Amino acid sequence: MTQCPHAAATGTGVGTEAVHLYGGRFQDEPARLYREMRRDHGPVAPIVLPGSIPAWLVLGYRELHQLTGDPVLFSRDSQLWNQWPAIPDDWPLMPMISRTQPSILYTVGERHSSRSAVISDALEAVNPFELKEGTAEFADELIDAFCSAGTADLIADYAMLMPVRVLAKLFGFSDEKGPALVTAMNDMINGGATALAGQRHIATSVYELVAERKATPGDDVVSRMLANTRGFTDEDVSRDLMVMMAAGHQPTADWIGNSLRLMLTDDRFAASLSGGRHSVGEAMNEVLWEDTPSQNIAGRWASRDTHLGGRHIKAGDLLVLSLAGANADPQVRTDGSTLTGGNNAFFSFSHGDHRCPFPAQETAEVIARTAIEVILDRLPDVDLAVPEEQLTRRPSPWLRGLTDLPARFTPTPALGGQR
Ligand code: HEM
Secondary structure, eight states: OEEOTTHHHHOSSOOOEEEESOSHHHHHOHHHHHHHHHHHHOSEEEEEETTTEEEEEEOOHHHHHHHHTOTTTEESOGGGOTTGGGOOTTOTTTTTSOSSOOSGGGOOHHHHHHHHHHHHHHHHTSOHHHHHHHHHHHHHHHHHTTTTTSEEETTTTTGGGSHHHHHHHHHTOOGGGHHHHHHHHHHHHHTSTTHHHHHHHHHHHHHHHHHHHHHSOOSSHHHHHHTTOTTOOHHHHHHHHHHHHHHHHHHHHHHHHHHHHHHHHOGGGOOSSSSOOOOHHHHHHHHHHHSOSBOEEEEEEESSOEEETTEEEOTTOEEEEEHHHHHTOTTTOTTOOOOOSSOOOOSTTOOSTTSOOHHHHHHHHHHHHHHHHHHHHHOTTOEESSOGGGOOBOSOSSBOOBSOOEEEOOOOOOOTTOO
């Protein structure tokens, strides 16, 4: 544990030790960890990021609402950060907290509203029935590859191959480009030796597509963004397309994986012929409350000295949004109950100007729901192939998802494009 760099400023007498925002507990028992942090530090906890960089974790539902609702005081402008002099060039969180990347993520004020509208307008025009049909087609194709084997890893063979493929199609990429984009995206996310090559492949492909659609517009997201740039350049549009791909793929894949896990492990959702099948929508909703892919997001920067949750926040301090922490805040979960039944007041898509754009949320929902429905439809007796306790999560405090989800089922013949 590191001495809390903010302790002197708080004057509250609690939380003299800051919590490291990394390590096994985020993987194994995040709910308990958030509970303890709230108990020891209150709704705004001092934390330490890799490299002993101090920051705050906002765990309180009310405090997170206040923070996300005031984009001037709690800005998305990372230039404000008072820690930049301490950040080395090879800081591991650099891909997530960028100083220079001028994408939608770090744009503020009216420019942000316009930029957000370019994305939302283009996604809003997507026909949800076509989106569902296109997703179901990819789902069938993926299931065809393993359905006669009787076993599959529903993460590597399914969830991780789906959202980027659907998004690529929506954007206007040809079907032939899809598989290479999936590989590149997953290489980039896995952060191994091929990560940079993956990132380069995505960037090159996006720039090429933007050039192609500029010359020959079509009925796709890229053409619609280029036809409605509101003064933004092709470069800006390209950067935002990369954000949309990266921001869209992994959390949607994790939403599919975490929901399938819940349905395969919890009797209420027993996803087998012998058990009653609770609705897919309810499982997906429960996951966004209890096991959200988007656990913690960096972040916001205080534009001046202020107070939040009883803490003194200095100008330029970084505040990390604990969406999972706020979802579990006992102040809003008074009966401690599991929330299902379509209550959408969770924080998983954040809140305020920089929340996940509504049409992006809807896109994610159609992709995830269709992916889950098609699996249950094609493999009705699908079941876990290992004891539940053997399932593991990726070791990340940011996005929560399974490393694998081994499943077994009665082998069935491939459909080969026939439904
Ligand atoms: C389950 C799936 C998803 C989850 C849980 C999710 C969650 C989030 C969260 C928490 C943020 C950050 C908000 C903040 O800083 O306050 C965000 C931002 C964003 N998301 Fe999503 N997202 C998902 C899917 C998608 C998809 C499919 C797309 C695009 C097709 C997308 C596009 C974006 C964009 C462009 C932003 C930046 C918004 C801004 O800064 O104005 N997301 N998302």
